[in-house]
Amino acid sequence: MAKRDDFSAPVIRTIAQRAGYRCSNQTCLCPTIGPDGADESASIGVAAHITAAAEGGPRYDSTLTAEERAAAENGIWLCQTCSRLIDVDVTSHSIDQLREWKTLAEMRAYLGIRGFAIVVSRSFQKLEDKMPSLVAEMRGDIASAPFTREFIIGSKNWSYNGDPENPIFQYYFVDHDNLKPMLKVMQNYDAINDTTYNNVDRFEFTEEFAEYLLLPV
Structure with a gap:
């Protein structure tokens, strides 16, 4: 089995927080954390790899080092459904598109806590x-x-x-x-x-x- 360069817990937390704990898919944007039925919280968020954590995975990039694959820059915060989608429909979810989602998600979170909103307009x-x-x-x-x-x-x-x-x-x-x-x-x-x-x-x-x-x- 190929060695996986998985995210550490602190990196996962950074990826989630920088996206405001919302799915970064620009057609989804659903909240991924909230209270459960008791007194705790429930999360449906996933720190997904933009380029795969191991050889043979979706969008694997052999030029990256192990440290780069496991870095926050290579992660995108998604809900569980969208995390599955990007890996089963790789044709429609390129590295460039996922990086664009990540950038927009972080911009939206940055502006959101400052009282602004971002509206995406496509050509x-x-x-x-x-x-x-x-x-x-x-x-x-x-x-x-x-x-x-x-x-x-x-x-x-x-x-x-x-x-x-x-x-x-x-x-x-x-x-x-x-x-x-x-x-x-x-x-x-x-x-x-x-x-x-x-x-x-x-x-x-x-x-x-x-x-x-x-x-x-």
């Missing part, structure tokens, strides 16, 4: 640069049905019986490689919201993204 043009064919298809759909906001994803062989009074768009795996990871990135950009139910992968454009798609090209 939809940058999003379009990452997935031009998918955004182009969405732009065409919105242009043809400007009041439709919902869409589903799936296979062209599947049959979906929706509400004929409320039409929705459809996007297919065969047309877009890595469709699910791309939609996760779109969620990170606040372009879409996940509205999945009844085992159907269903999403909704945010109004800001819909307005972007309707702008003249």
Whole structure:
């Protein structure tokens, strides 16, 4: 078994405190500590490694020393759900993105205790640069049905019986490689919201993204 360069207890405490004990995922930000049902506290926070603690792990960087892997700079504070997510969906959670989350989380905590707030604004043009064919298809759909906001994803062989009074768009795996990871990135950009139910992968454009798609090209 490869040797792990885990965080020490003081480092874990530093990572948590610098994030204000909130999940650093910018679409989550949930509190990770609070009172339990008795007289103690309960925590759902995890000090996750940005680059893996051992060879073979997610985003492992062989150029780092053991001390650098176990340092607070290589840690990000997340809730348990988001900690699991970044390691099972590595494609959508790069080192650069996690470092951006960490920076924003610490900025938010710094400003928060001083009575200020931070609002993140992302460029939809940058999003379009990452997935031009998918955004182009969405732009065409919105242009043809400007009041439709919902869409589903799936296979062209599947049959979906929706509400004929409320039409929705459809996007297919065969047309877009890595469709699910791309939609996760779109969620990170606040372009879409996940509205999945009844085992159907269903999403909704945010109004800001819909307005972007309707702008003249």
